[in-house]
Amino acid sequence: MIDRVVILNDIARPMGGATALALLSAHLFRARALPVTFISGDAGENAELAAAGVEVVALGQARLEAAGVASALVGGLFNRPAMAMVTRWIAANDTPGTVYHLHGWAQILSPSVFKALQPVAHRLVLSAHDFFLTCPNGSQSFLKSGRICPLTPMTPACIAANCDRRLYAHKLWRVARQAVQRRFYDRQNSPPVFAIHEAMRPFLMRAGIPSAAIHTVPNPVTAWTQERIAAEQNDEVLFVGRLEATKGPDLAAAACRAAGVTLRVIGDGGCASGLRRNIPRHC
Structure with a gap:
């Protein structure tokens, strides 16, 4: 039996596809009368969540590009306040029937959220809206040219590749963030990973996530009409x-x-x- 669903995402406002899915899942779980907690890195301001009876726990921080250079460089690698927030919530509220679902973490929550979630990893689900679980730049591609990257993430060839949209120094910072994340995320024994497309599977497997841990869950679509549009x-x-x-x-x-x-x-x-x-x- 599920006691509660805890959704973790960088932001609680409808901004981007990944957050839209995180918010939609909160509403769908509430529609099934399940208690839901939404843990976000931003201010957590979302009237629709409150109206649906979703408990919101918010850190009150900004995304990396708005946080200032020093805060982004340090907090983006390991956000200690984010880890403390999630750790405190788990210590105070966790039950054997509490399920955790991590969506976006690369903008505010940082790799520290993986450390905080280690005690409940057996009840954790990860969503791969992109490739930040495995790839430093999150796209498994050379962002300046758009070419698909054939390299295994975090190998010497990957680290040497200038694949970032900005400077190579930014790529190296992202490599450092990926290295921190790998300390707390065991890919070989990964919790279930929800990929939004089956074609993501070989890229995730290349980085060491077992095929059995990857489950394809396409984005939900509501048809505007049941009749074919010419x-x-x-x-x-x-x-x-x-x-x-x-x-x-x-x-x-x-x-x-x-x-x-x-x-x-x-x-x-x-x-x-x-x-x-x-x-x-x-x-």
Whole structure:
């Protein structure tokens, strides 16, 4: 029997796909009348969680890019207040029927959350929304070129590869963070890992997570209609999302240009100005 579900995520606001799934799971568990605690690294401000009866435990810190250089460099490697918060909650509230589900940790909670969760690792589930469980830059790719990385994470070849979107020094900091995480996360005896796509399996296995620990759980989708939409008859493609290179708005623009169809873009980000120059009427 499950006494309570504890969801851990860097932020409690609906920001990004990983957090959206963490929040959705909290609401779905509540819909099944299960007690839910949401432990977040930010201020924990979310009226919908409160209205659903979700207990929110918040650290009150900011994401790395907003935390200041010194705080980000040190806290990003090992956030001691985050570890203390999770450790205290477990000591005060854990039961044999409490289940823990860790979502995003790379922005605030840091690898310290793995140390805090060690005593309950046998009741822990990990979500792989990306590759931060295994790969220093979280993408298993060369971020500047978009090429898929063929290297085994944290090998000498991996450490030497300049695959980060920023400077190589930033890659080395991420290598250090991955090394800290590996001290407290036993990949060979990993808790269950929920991958959002089956194609993630070989990359996770390359880093040492056994296939038996990996379970493919696709993102939930609610259809807008049960009737087939004749999309091939449409004369416009809609792109909605964060306008960053890793999200592929430039690829969408190139594909639409090649197909001779109009692309309409809704969103903002680093690629916005370049897209406006290429498709000014629809950005």
